[in-house]
Amino acid sequence: MSSALHPRPHTLWEEGRQPGREVVSLGFALLLTAAVADLLLSEGLGLFFDLVFVTVCVAAALAVRPRDFFAVGVMPPLAMALVVLLLAVAERGSIARPDDGFAQAAVAGLSRHGIALALGYAACLGLLALRRSFVARRPR
Numbered sequence: 201m202s203s204a205l206h207p208r209p210h211t212l213w214e215e216g217r218q219p220g221r222e223v224v225s226l227g228f229a230l231l232l233t234a235a236v237a238d239l240l241l242s243e244g245l246g247l248f249f250d251l252v253f254v255t256v257c258v259a260a261a262l263a264v265r266p267r268d269f270f271a272v273g274v275m276p277p278l279a280m281a282l283v284v285l286l287l288a289v290a291e292r293g294s295i296a297r298p299d300d301g302f303a304q305a306a307v308a309g310l311s312r313h314g315i316a317l318a319l320g321y322a323a324c325l326g327l328l329a330l331r332r333s334f335v336a337r338r339p340r
Contacts, residue, residue: 216263217265220267220270221268221271223264226260227272227275227279231253231256232286234252243294244293245287245309251316253313253316253317258320261323269331273324276317280313280317284306284309285306287309288309296309
C-alpha cells in the first residue's frame with residue numbers, strides 16, 4: 201500500500217500546530233483565570249493555581265508549533281511573575297502578609313510558588329526538547 205493513501209498518524213510530538221502567540225496568550229489568560237478562581241475559593245493563591253500552572257505549561261509545550269518553541273519556552277517564568285506582580289498590586293494579602301511592601305510581597309509570592317514554577321518550567325522545557333529532537337530526526 202502506498203503511504204500517500206494511508207499516511208501514518210501524527211505522534212504526540214508532532215501534534216502541536218498552534219502559533220506561539222496564540223498559545224502564550226491563552227496560557228496567560230488561563231493562569232489569570234485560575235488565580236481569580238483560586239482567590240474566590242480560598243483566602244490566597246494556593247494549590248489549585250499551582251496545579252493549573254503546571255498543566256498549562258505542559259499543554260503549551262505540546263500545543264505550540266515547532267518554529268515557535270522559544271515563545272513557549274520563556275512563558276512559564278514570565279507568566280508566574282505576571283500573576284504574582286498583579287496580585288502584589290491588587291491583592292497583596294493573597295500572596296504575602298497584607299502589610300508587606302510591594303517588592304517583599306512579590307518575592308514572597310514567587311517563593312511560595314517556586315516548586316510549581318520549577319516543575320512547570322522543567323516539564324515545559326523537557327517536552328520542548330523532546331519535540332525538537334523528534335522533529336530534527338524525522339524525514340522531510
